[in-house]
Amino acid sequence: MKLYIKYMVSLRCKMMVKEELISLGLHYVVVDLGMIEILEDISPDQRLQLKTNLMKSGLELLDDKKSILIEKIKNLIVEMIHYTDELPKVNYSDYISEKLGYDYTYLANIFSEVKGITIQQFIILHKIERVKELLIYDELNLTEISYKLHYSSVAHLSNQFKKITGLTPTFYKQLKNKRKANLEDL
Incomplete structure (x- = not known):
């Protein structure tokens, strides 16, 4: 099961999320910037507890599809610029579109609508x-x-x-x- 987390942009955030998952008895497969994948299905109580505990650390468990897509865009950009030694050789728009599997115009419109700035900005x-x-x-x-x-x-x-x-x-x-x-x- 995949869950998406807003404001998860550093290695410290990843460590904190891992600790939180362990404390709830959840077994993770992947903990990446903005996304976690756990082995088991999460109960409503566990989800609420995870959401509450993440909020205390300034992180937010996402539910709606637009927010999840925007977080994916943001995390892809942060990872691309801050955590890789080589930036992609293709246009950023092509790279983002390819990685997320959506038309760039669609992604750009949603991002601008919600964030108030363009992806390029x-x-x-x-x-x-x-x-x-x-x-x-x-x-x-x-x-x-x-x-x-x-x-x-x-x-x-x-x-x-x-x-x-x-x-x-x-x-x-x-x-x-x-x-x-x-x-x-x-």
């Missing part, structure tokens, strides 16, 4: 968060980051970064270095 926001993360780690330069995240150029990445954050990537990186220097002065 959601992808850009997550790519910028990934750029911030990579800048802070300081393992890659801007050219390598733009290549890794499939930007057409460093200029394109920089323009998009500034549009979203109000800062240039270089200035953002300098802020991090200044904060670190300030902490060392304490």
Whole structure:
């Protein structure tokens, strides 16, 4: 039996969900971002208990099909940008459509209707968060980051970064270095 969980976007969330399933005596096959698969059918009492316990941790057990589909889209994007080393070589729209088995226009319309932003805007926001993360780690330069995240150029990445954050990537990186220097002065 598959269940879908909203706001499940990190490895820590996965560990928490696994612990919750074990505490309810449920045996899981898969615990993935936004989705769990358990061996047995879940009783209404177990479902309610799971839903209540997940809510305490800021997670939400999903019931309706639109919410489940939107969570699948969000989790696919988060996984694609944050947890894989290589982004797909095809268009994001083709990738998402292929992975979920729906026409992209249908997915885009539902996503926009419910979330209030387009799938493309959601992808850009997550790519910028990934750029911030990579800048802070300081393992890659801007050219390598733009290549890794499939930007057409460093200029394109920089323009998009500034549009979203109000800062240039270089200035953002300098802020991090200044904060670190300030902490060392304490």
